[in-house]
Amino acid sequence: MNRRHTWVAAGAVVAAASLVAGCAGTARPAATDATGSQAGGSGGATTVTFRSWAPIDPALGGMIDAFEAGHEGVTVDATTMGGPDYWVDLAARVTSSTMSDVVGLMPGAQTQQYRDHLLPLNDCAVRVWGEDWEDKFHPIALDQARLGNPEGDDNYYGLPVLSQIMNIWANSEIMEQEGATIPATWAELEAVTPTYEGKGFTPFLLGAKEYWLNTSIYLELANNISPGTVYQAEDGEVPWTDPALVQAFEYWQKLFTDGIAQPGANALAPYPDAVGMFEAGDALFLPLGSQWIQQSDPTADQDTIAPLSRGMEGYEPFLFPTIPGGADEPQFVGGAEFLFGIAKSSTNQEQACDLITDWIAGDGGQVLINTLFDLPAVKGMEPEAFTSDKQRDIYRLMADEWLPEVKYSRYFKEPKIETAVADALAAVAAGSMTPAEAAESVQKVYDTL
Amino acid sequence: MTRVTLRDRLASFAFVLPALILFAVFVAYPIFYNLQASTLQWNGASDGTFVGLGNYGELLRDPVFRKTLVNSALWIPLTIVPQALIGLAFALMLDQPLRFRNVYRALLFIPAVLSPVVVGIVWSQILDPNHGTFATVARALGFDSLQLNFLGDPDTALFAVMAVNIWMFTGMSMLFYLAGLQLIDHSLFEAAKIDGASFLQRTTRITFPLLRTTHLTLLLLGIIGSLKTFELIYVMTSGGPFHATEMLPTYAFKQGFQVHEVGYASAISVALLVIAVGAALLMTRVFGAGFLTGEKK
Numbered sequence: 001m002n003r004r005h006t007w008v009a010a011g012a013v014v015a016a017a018s019l020v021a022g023c024a025g026t027a028r029p030a031a032t033d034a035t036g037s038q039a040g041g042s043g044g045a046t047t048v049t050f051r052s053w054a055p056i057d058p059a060l061g062g063m064i065d066a067f068e069a070g071h072e073g074v075t076v077d078a079t080t081m082g083g084p085d086y087w088v089d090l091a092a093r094v095t096s097s098t099m100s101d102v103v104g105l106m107p108g109a110q111t112q113q114y115r116d117h118l119l120p121l122n123d124c125a126v127r128v129w130g131e132d133w134e135d136k137f138h139p140i141a142l143d144q145a146r147l148g149n150p151e152g153d154d155n156y157y158g159l160p161v162l163s164q165i166m167n168i169w170a171n172s173e174i175m176e177q178e179g180a181t182i183p184a185t186w187a188e189l190e191a192v193t194p195t196y197e198g199k200g201f202t203p204f205l206l207g208a209k210e211y212w213l214n215t216s217i218y219l220e221l222a223n224n225i226s227p228g229t230v231y232q233a234e235d236g237e238v239p240w241t242d243p244a245l246v247q248a249f250e251y252w253q254k255l256f257t258d259g260i261a262q263p264g265a266n267a268l269a270p271y272p273d274a275v276g277m278f279e280a281g282d283a284l285f286l287p288l289g290s291q292w293i294q295q296s297d298p299t300a301d302q303d304t305i306a307p308l309s310r311g312m313e314g315y316e317p318f319l320f321p322t323i324p325g326g327a328d329e330p331q332f333v334g335g336a337e338f339l340f341g342i343a344k345s346s347t348n349q350e351q352a353c354d355l356i357t358d359w360i361a362g363d364g365g366q367v368l369i370n371t372l373f374d375l376p377a378v379k380g381m382e383p384e385a386f387t388s389d390k391q392r393d394i395y396r397l398m399a400d401e402w403l404p405e406v407k408y409s410r411y412f413k414e415p416k417i418e419t420a421v422a423d424a425l426a427a428v429a430a431g432s433m434t435p436a437e438a439a440e441s442v443q444k445v446y447d448t449l
Numbered sequence: 450m451t452r453v454t455l456r457d458r459l460a461s462f463a464f465v466l467p468a469l470i471l472f473a474v475f476v477a478y479p480i481f482y483n484l485q486a487s488t489l490q491w492n493g494a495s496d497g498t499f500v501g502l503g504n505y506g507e508l509l510r511d512p513v514f515r516k517t518l519v520n521s522a523l524w525i526p527l528t529i530v531p532q533a534l535i536g537l538a539f540a541l542m543l544d545q546p547l548r549f550r551n552v553y554r555a556l557l558f559i560p561a562v563l564s565p566v567v568v569g570i571v572w573s574q575i576l577d578p579n580h581g582t583f584a585t586v587a588r589a590l591g592f593d594s595l596q597l598n599f600l601g602d603p604d605t606a607l608f609a610v611m612a613v614n615i616w617m618f619t620g621m622s623m624l625f626y627l628a629g630l631q632l633i634d635h636s637l638f639e640a641a642k643i644d645g646a647s648f649l650q651r652t653t654r655i656t657f658p659l660l661r662t663t664h665l666t667l668l669l670l671g672i673i674g675s676l677k678t679f680e681l682i683y684v685m686t687s688g689g690p691f692h693a694t695e696m697l698p699t700y701a702f703k704q705g706f707q708v709h710e711v712g713y714a715s716a717i718s719v720a721l722l723v724i725a726v727g728a729a730l731l732m733t734r735v736f737g738a739g740f741l742t743g744e745k746k
Contacts, residue, residue, distance in 0.1 A: 264578035267601030430690040
């Protein structure tokens, strides 16, 4: 075959394959039975498929057992994987109409991205919990379940499973040993590193390599300076160059330039690097979030838990210090940690609804809360057992006193703004931008939306 | 001359057909899909909006995309050349009748078979300026100034990751050179020795030129590997600080799966494909189509 024939043949094959397989981004027929679900089968058993990055075993195994025990004839086929793998998996499954019945979702951009493929869950919630079901949830968790919904769209495409508060953790053993106190103001925070430098531990351990922690800290700073202004900027009511938002970038910069955070903070990942060091007792303060309580899982073999984490004996939570000229009290920043959604194409929607409602507020949800994976999204849930009084006190402080006070979201509505803020924070931390330039760079991105 | 019948043609085509199908499904179709996606403003889930070459226009205006090109332009020579030179040096050493040379060869090759994720995690910890091995040793020896923030400083981060890449893949270059050395007729070295040529002369005048196909193979594989670099950078720096180590694949991944701009990510992937194919074609043009096999043009 000469060269021309070869090209013609190759072109024909490509064209045929393209015609057969379809094109990117075009409308596709709704899946009929391509969800991976196996309805029917022997004895009328139904399998509900679940894919997510969280929760993970052993909590997930217990949740499945709890659900199956209460729902005869329904089994759960669960697959979990690391976050980045799951984002790719979910995107591929949505595109190829092979979504599992139940999916894990991040509030905001990710849920909105897949909104057309997700079942509105309002009816499911009413069926299981009744008309006043929204009262069961912490308001901030529900707010964030609808983060980014188009105006007038009151549907819930995902229901919140757990809540989270952003805060700082202190190593209480080092505090006691050094006579340290919780820094309540910026001046006290600034004094931490000079006071304790060279004592064999990192005074303020910041893992600023990942954008999610940086943007959360920025939101804590911005809200402590001028509560709520950052969300007004998101809505276009004030510019991103508003003095309060520039000031938030300045205070972020101070973490690096004023020697508060350790050298190399922007190359240290929060997980597993910073948390590993903190749990090993190598740091006094660690900015993170309420999910740290999961280190003290009361259901785990306590011998496998690091000594500091056992019963939360070595830790103390507190909120980001106040900023001079800002709010008098630290503001609560948090929200839904993750959501469960149901694929619109699922052939087991009723069972999938039973599953997610059970895992949020039923027996399965109790199993999850028992492991202290994070704070619950619904009010009044508490682990059935604590391993120490301190663990119980910390949990109740965060779940009963702090969580109802959370007004400010730890997420941005628009992924491009989140990326722009993350880039700006990274640039400020690396000394590549001034705070004013950082704010302008976010405004520039906002102007393109 | 034997006449080729239609039956012969069909039989030949039947033999090629499985490979053609695989090529069409796993190579041609994804490329076509990607090309088409790059003309859309698309989040990967909903229906996209056709924007023609809009994503490419945006690429040209995107400073981060330009940064990835600069980073790739630095990465290619600054990793391929040291990897090749050090690999060649090891190959020449381990081509000698040394005791335990197979053990040394295996030890040097081990990094190349490790997962880049594992290598990235380990080296990140080694380079940590507070508790890392490098900083600890520097501190113990009194060289406090060497406790540098290699991965957190935009001026050094790319070079730090390059150094790890060189450490990782030098063993691969060594292996290629060892294989190439076995193909050289040893009588050439014997003759050169008799003529009084030194080791350096034998290496530069005989060994180095006769390893031409190995050099070119490593160059081509190195260019393509460099353009595809993802895991090591994603684990060690996530493309930061402030895109200082961003490469085309990490940027495409972020655009596709963090910002949900799948159309734009596809345009980045197409740019990557064009650069990789362009580099391969350029090499074929310059060195001849048979450079990998050692055949003449």
